[in-house]
Each structure stands twice: as structure tokens, then as C-alpha cells.
Amino acid sequence: MPKTEQRVEQKQRENWGSRIGFILAAAGSAIGLGNIWRFPYLTGENGGGAFIIIYLACVFIVGLSIMIAEFTIGRRTSLAAVGAYKSYSRRWTFAGALGALSGFFIMGFYPVVGGWALAYVFKSLTGLLSSPETIGDAFSAFITGTYEPLIWMVIYLALNVFIVARGVKGGIETAGKVLMPTLFVLLVFIIFRSVSLEGAVEGLKFLFMPKWEDVSGQTFLAALGQAFFSLSLGMGCMITYGSYLDKKENLQRNAAIVTTMDTCAALLAAIAIFPALFAFGMEPAQGPGLVFVVVPQIFAKMGALGVLLSAIFFVALTVAALTSSVSLLEVVTAYLIDEKKMDRKPAVYASSAVMIILCILSSLSLGVLSGVKLFGVGFFDFFDILTDKIFLAIGGMLLAIFVGWFVKKEDLKDELTNGGTVEFKLFEVWYNLIKYVIPVAIAIIAVSGIMAIEQTSLMLFGLAVIVVLAIFSKKL
Numbered sequence: 001m002p003k004t005e006q007r008v009e010q011k012q013r014e015n016w017g018s019r020i021g022f023i024l025a026a027a028g029s030a031i032g033l034g035n036i037w038r039f040p041y042l043t044g045e046n047g048g049g050a051f052i053i054i055y056l057a058c059v060f061i062v063g064l065s066i067m068i069a070e071f072t073i074g075r076r077t078s079l080a081a082v083g084a085y086k087s088y089s090r091r092w093t094f095a096g097a098l099g100a101l102s103g104f105f106i107m108g109f110y111p112v113v114g115g116w117a118l119a120y121v122f123k124s125l126t127g128l129l130s131s132p133e134t135i136g137d138a139f140s141a142f143i144t145g146t147y148e149p150l151i152w153m154v155i156y157l158a159l160n161v162f163i164v165a166r167g168v169k170g171g172i173e174t175a176g177k178v179l180m181p182t183l184f185v186l187l188v189f190i191i192f193r194s195v196s197l198e199g200a201v202e203g204l205k206f207l208f209m210p211k212w213e214d215v216s217g218q219t220f221l222a223a224l225g226q227a228f229f230s231l232s233l234g235m236g237c238m239i240t241y242g243s244y245l246d247k248k249e250n251l252q253r254n255a256a257i258v259t260t261m262d263t264c265a266a267l268l269a270a271i272a273i274f275p276a277l278f279a280f281g282m283e284p285a286q287g288p289g290l291v292f293v294v295v296p297q298i299f300a301k302m303g304a305l306g307v308l309l310s311a312i313f314f315v316a317l318t319v320a321a322l323t324s325s326v327s328l329l330e331v332v333t334a335y336l337i338d339e340k341k342m343d344r345k346p347a348v349y350a351s352s353a354v355m356i357i358l359c360i361l362s363s364l365s366l367g368v369l370s371g372v373k374l375f376g377v378g379f380f381d382f383f384d385i386l387t388d389k390i391f392l393a394i395g396g397m398l399l400a401i402f403v404g405w406f407v408k409k410e411d412l413k414d415e416l417t418n419g420g421t422v423e424f425k426l427f428e429v430w431y432n433l434i435k436y437v438i439p440v441a442i443a444i445i446a447v448s449g450i451m452a453i454e455q456t457s458l459m460l461f462g463l464a465v466i467v468v469l470a471i472f473s474k475k476l
């Protein structure tokens, strides 16, 4: 059988069963800890309303355009990230490899937080809520501890390995279908509780009345990085998902739906948390503990029902995290399978073995290893900042340059209109954004962020890694 035919046949087998299946999978990758855990605490640390407005601009101008571009390249080539770049030019292989590296490093801290979520299912059921006053202290004691968070992290990572080793379809998709809506419903429920607390208005003001004086170059970089992180962009994840997408699907509409769902989840989480936070008289800028401290406090006032709801909330959060982290592990695995010719199982085991080590370092960096610094930050922050503020943003910029300057405009138009059968009215707008505006905007934001940030050496290290990858592109 000729090669192309073989590929077509294979692709048909792997296509998403239905459009809703695809949207749920892509939204499953996007909606995760980034929305519920990270977005609220970044909003808290960056002054509230102004951050949200900048974030929304990043999402709908940069993020949505990049998502459309990733879907387009994925479906056009029917290949996962690295292969998609490579099929155009070997010089570009590094951009795909950078994506796999980003996935790898994000998996150096994501499972630590996934483990916290899992632990909180059990903690909710076994008495965490019985003394609301100590919830905050209990959280810091937990994450700075040595063995307990490690055990939960390993269980969480093991779940990922189990799922990815058997192929992503099946169990996890079904779990996602039930638990994602549950998460939305619970968030809405929490919002009602939260805003009805006395003093809640202050929280809403914090979210919706921007204080522009707090905005700096750093705020923009934080918002941009968060947009990429939350939408699973800049690392080839959505290229891979696009490669499974049916030729009849409308790419830009799917991208718009996924982007909107992801943004709604983030905003709901913020609206659920901040009114209660202000009502409880807590600090908005309290960092990564936010959701783990505020949500249990809200439920603590509700007796046995609260215990149950809190447990369900953390189950839903864990599953949302899982549907994201399996997509991260899958990008790394796909790289090893496609480029290094490994079999699926060894690829999953080898990459997760290294991830465990990174995660152990990350987890311990919050406790016993807090004195150990890499470019001025602990391991947890090292992996977090390196990926989110450098690799994903630069990955997105590379993709925009690649699509804007190295892929033929007619090809893009053909793919986005399904060979002229569907309309894409904003094609010219999208094309100019990708070709000119986004690369320049990311460059400006990256430079001003790098200059405003304390971790200049870390930023330079990240850029150096990218340059080295680019030099050795043909070997990757």
C-alpha cells in the first residue's frame, strides 16, 4: 500500500469519535490546575482586576490565534508536534523538541500540586474541615513536610503513567466527561456561598475594579505566560490534538469554544475564591496555597454536607489536573516514540522515572531543600518559571513565526476553510496577527518582563537552552 494511503487509513482509525469528544479532550487538556489553582493566586499576587483584563487580552488576541495556528498545523500535517515542524524543515525540529522539553519540565512540578489535590480529597473526609482556624497552617505544614506530599505525588504520577501507558482513550475520557461538568457545577455553587458571605463585596471589587498603578512589565509577562499555560499552548500539545481532528471540522470554531470554556473555568474559580477570601479577612497575595486554604474554609461552615462537597471538589480538581497532565506526559511520550523510535511503554516509564526525580526535588524545595537555589530560586519555582514565563511564550512566538513566514498562506487558508467549504471571515486578521503582531508583541513582553524580573540569570539560562536546541536542531 502506498505510504500516504496507509497514513490516511491510520488517521481515520485514530480520529476523534465525535466533535464533542475532541472538544472535551482539548478542553480537558486546557482546564486543569492552571485555571483553578494557578489563575486565582496569580490574580491575587498581581493586584486583581488589571491583571484579569491583561490576561483576557492575552487569551483572546494571542492565545486564540495561536490555538487556531496549532490546530491548523496539526491537521495539515497529520503529525504530532516535532514531526509537524520537521515535515517542513529540519531546521525547525528544535521548536517541537522545545515543546517536549517544556512538557517534561512542567511535569517536574505539576504532579506535586496534583498530589496535593488528591491528598485533599482524603483530608476533607478525615477531619480537615473540623477546625477551620487551622486550615491555613495545616496546608503549609503539609506541603513543607517531607514524606507525605511525596507519597501523594507518586500516587498521582502513577495514575498518569497508568493512563498514558494504556493509551489516553477510555477511562480518563469518561471520567472527564462526568467530572468536568461536576467541577463547573461545584464552582457555581461555591460562588453562591462565597458572594453571600459578609464582606464579600470587597472581593468582587478586587476582581473587577482594576488598579492600574500596580501594573508592570512583569504583570504582562505573568499574564501572557499564564494564558499559554492555561490554554496548553506553546508546546505542541494542541498541534498533536489537531492532528487527530477530522477534515470536516471547523478549526477556528473549535478553538474559540475551547478558549472560551477554559477562560470561563478560570474566571469562575476566581469569582468563587476572592469574595470568600476577603470575607475571611485573608491576604489576596498568599500564593500557591490559595485554593487549598479558601475552598475548605468555605465548606467548613456547612457540616457533613460541607465535608462531602469538599471531597467532591477535590476529586473533580484531581481529575481536571489528570486530564491535563496526561496530555503533557503524552507530548513527551510521543516525542520518544516518533523521534527516538521507542515503544510506548518504555517511553512512558523512562520519562516518568525522570519526572519523579524532578518532582521529588520540587516538593522538597518547599521544605527541607528550601535553601538549595538554582539561578536564585528553588526547584519548584525553577521548573515553573522556566516553562511558564520562558519556554511556552517563546514556543508560541516560534510557532507564530513559523506559521506566518514559512508556511504558504494559501495552504493555511485552504486548511482553515476546509478547502473552501467553510467560511473564515477573519482570516486576514488572524493571518496578520500571527505574522506580524504576535511575534513582536511576545518579544516586547518577554524583554520587558525579563528586565523587570528579579531572576534575570534564570531567564538568560532559559534563552540559552533554546539557542542550544536551535543549533543542534538537525540532530533532535
Ligand code: PHE
Residues within 6 Å of the ligand: 029, 030, 031, 032, 033, 034, 035, 106, 228, 229, 230, 231, 232, 233, 235, 237, 321, 324, 325, 327, 328
Ligand atoms: N493547561 C493545563 C492547565 O491549565 C496545563 C497544561 C499546560 C497542559 C501545557 C498541557 C500543556 O492546568
